[in-house]
Amino acid sequence: MRRTGVDSGQRDSAATSGVFDRAFASGDDRSYWRGNAMMMLSTAVKVYIAAEPIDMRKSIDSLSMLVRPMFDQDALSGHVFVFYGRRRDKIKVLVYDRTGFWLMYKRFESGSLADPAAIARRGISLAELTTWLEGIDVGVRRRVHAVNATVVA
Template sequence: MILTHSVKVRVATRPCDLRKSFDTLSVVVRDELREDPLSRKLFVFFNRSADRVKMLYWDGSGLWILMKRLERGRFCRPRALSEDRPAISLKPEALEMLLSGIDLKDGMQRAWYELPEKP
């Protein structure tokens, strides 16, 4: 996934039921994250087991949903800074690293993400 530096990224710190789609994720953004789902921010949600991620984005003409399911391993889901903050901001570069298997806390690529070398 390619993100420009101008995209604002908001990551939900609580697990989300990823069976939700456009309308119900928009309600989560509005009611739980207290944000506008049409604000042109990229909203990122992880499931409880952190092996799936779903993103919601308004591009000005419609909503996009992008989802990734890991075949093995888990994402290193960012944690809340405090209980009263339902989302945190990430730079697009940090989201790219997180989705690429980099543990943002330790700066190390997780072993499950290592790709086999080509012969």
């Protein structure tokens, strides 16, 4: 987060709103945001994982242009599109939310993602994506299948 005028004891106008004030009160710019910044996604959102690695230097515009040829989907659909690098230690997640694109980037400090190509072939839920992004191999667990009930008795 960028602050201006910090040395003179003044903050820029964006930093004077309530959320930012709590962040600056502790003296650590990142203290408030650690674990608190999130984006809400519906369970109806589908997750698409690239079947092959991409050049991780690509930005929002380049990745959104890859969505149609790689996933046969519209980048503006609101679904989650996951891209990973050759060494599988970096991942980018692209989402559109009616006002613009989100691009989330994660670099694993040690280790790498469990076989993204295999997960792309079988599909992954939003809950499994969260687990996978924590470095847990979701391919070794058996998924409980959804029940299509029409009557409660």
